[in-house]
Amino acid sequence: MEEKKMTFEQALARLEEIVALLEKGDAPLDQSLELYEEGAALVRRCNSALEQAERRVTILMKDQEGTVTEQVFDAGALDEA
Numbered sequence: 001m002e003e004k005k006m007t008f009e010q011a012l013a014r015l016e017e018i019v020a021l022l023e024k025g026d027a028p029l030d031q032s033l034e035l036y037e038e039g040a041a042l043v044r045r046c047n048s049a050l051e052q053a054e055r056r057v058t059i060l061m062k063d064q065e066g067t068v069t070e071q072v073f074d075a076g077a078l079d080e081a
Contacts, residue, residue: 008049015042 006014018039021027027035058070 006045008046011042011045011049015039015046018042 018035022032022035022039058072061071062068
């Protein structure tokens with residue numbers, strides 16, 4: 001499957017396959033390098049997708065009066081909690 005048409009889940013699954021193949025250690029050097037390069041590209045793609053998703057996530061909060069307000073997700077606030 002062409003990398004540009006992969007969903008996040010497909011890219012992650014392919015990355016897991018690549019890691020398993022490299023961990024086995026029985027691939028020839030040239031193939032191992034190709035797998036590594038493909039894996040590195042998939043890592044960048046997955047990280048980019050996660051960063052985009054994080055920017056889009058919002059949290060709906062109710063205030064004391066019961067009014068629902070939308071707030072931008074702050075991953076740093078979760079780390080501090």
